[in-house]
Amino acid sequence: MSSPEPLLLLEGVAKEYGTAAGPLRILEGLSLRVGRGESLAIVGPSGSGKSTLLQILGTLDHATSGRVELAGQNLSALDDFQLAAVRNRQIGFIFQAHHLLPQCTVLENILVPTLASGGTASAEAQQRALRLLTRVGLQERLGHRPAQLSGGERQRVAVVRALINQPQLLLADEPTGALDHASAVNLGQLLVELNREEGVTLIVVTHSAELAGKMQRILRLEGGRLMEAK
Ligand SMILES: Nc1ncnc2c1ncn2[C@@H]1O[C@H](COP(=O)(O)OP(=O)(O)O)[C@@H](O)[C@H]1O
Ligand SMILES: [Mg+2]
Numbered sequence: 001m002s003s004p005e006p007l008l009l010l011e012g013v014a015k016e017y018g019t020a021a022g023p024l025r026i027l028e029g030l031s032l033r034v035g036r037g038e039s040l041a042i043v044g045p046s047g048s049g050k051s052t053l054l055q056i057l058g059t060l061d062h063a064t065s066g067r068v069e070l071a072g073q074n075l076s077a078l079d080d081f082q083l084a085a086v087r088n089r090q091i092g093f094i095f096q097a098h099h100l101l102p103q104c105t106v107l108e109n110i111l112v113p114t115l116a117s118g119g120t121a122s123a124e125a126q127q128r129a130l131r132l133l134t135r136v137g138l139q140e141r142l143g144h145r146p147a148q149l150s151g152g153e154r155q156r157v158a159v160v161r162a163l164i165n166q167p168q169l170l171l172a173d174e175p176t177g178a179l180d181h182a183s184a185v186n187l188g189q190l191l192v193e194l195n196r197e198e199g200v201t202l203i204v205v206t207h208s209a210e211l212a213g214k215m216q217r218i219l220r221l222e223g224g225r226l227m228e229a230k
Helices: 050-057 080-090 106-114 123-135 151-163 181-198
Strands: 008-019 022-034 039-043 065-070 091-094 169-173 201-205 217-222 225-228
Touching: 008 050, 022 050, 022 225, 039 050, 050 065, 050 169, 050 201, 080 091, 091 151, 106 123, 106 151, 123 151, 151 181, 169 181, 181 201
Parallel strands: 039 201, 039 217, 091 169, 169 201
Antiparallel strands: 008 022, 008 065, 217 225
């Protein structure tokens, strides 16, 4: 019996940047299979290419060579328009900085990714926003602006925004890097719970051994190569 189709499949993924001193090779032919609903941490030294890899997985950057498949679709066969659609519908992002719009309320920020055609948010999107905001304990902050929230609250808003379009894949680059310890633990726990509850595949880049340890798998990126570390 063959194993079920993975959500994410990488084969021989390499990445080079052109520099004045010649090509700089960051990723050396990575292969990886990530199943639907899995949770995975990527750890490794600063500058090892973790963000570069996450950007490639998130269709924000291209591999120099190799193959990346998301849900059976070969990403390098898609044009920019199709990639933007994949990004909007199938992938959620969380970064170290929240990137919320300062002039918009919590609820407005969360609904932004649902406004693909420029209209108003559907009743369904609004219901999902309210459910998720309640789930992360922010039901009393709907009308707040980002500046009126704590760092941990802002990251929880960013998590809800990342999940609003029901993505299959949630990518988080150092999501707790700017938080105090208590808020970081809280956010890590929330990510693990949402991975299970929403069935979203979770890939977290982190320097925190504590956060990495909460994931089902840990991969270490070093010297351009990925190694299973758990
Ligand atoms: N646009 C770019 N052009 C040239 N080099 C880059 C570019 N982006 C990243 N790099 C280099 O790639 C390496 C990996 O960067 P990055 O993926 O940000 O590492 P990490 O997230 O693990 O700290 C670094 O040496 C960085 O300087
Ligand atoms: Mg990085």
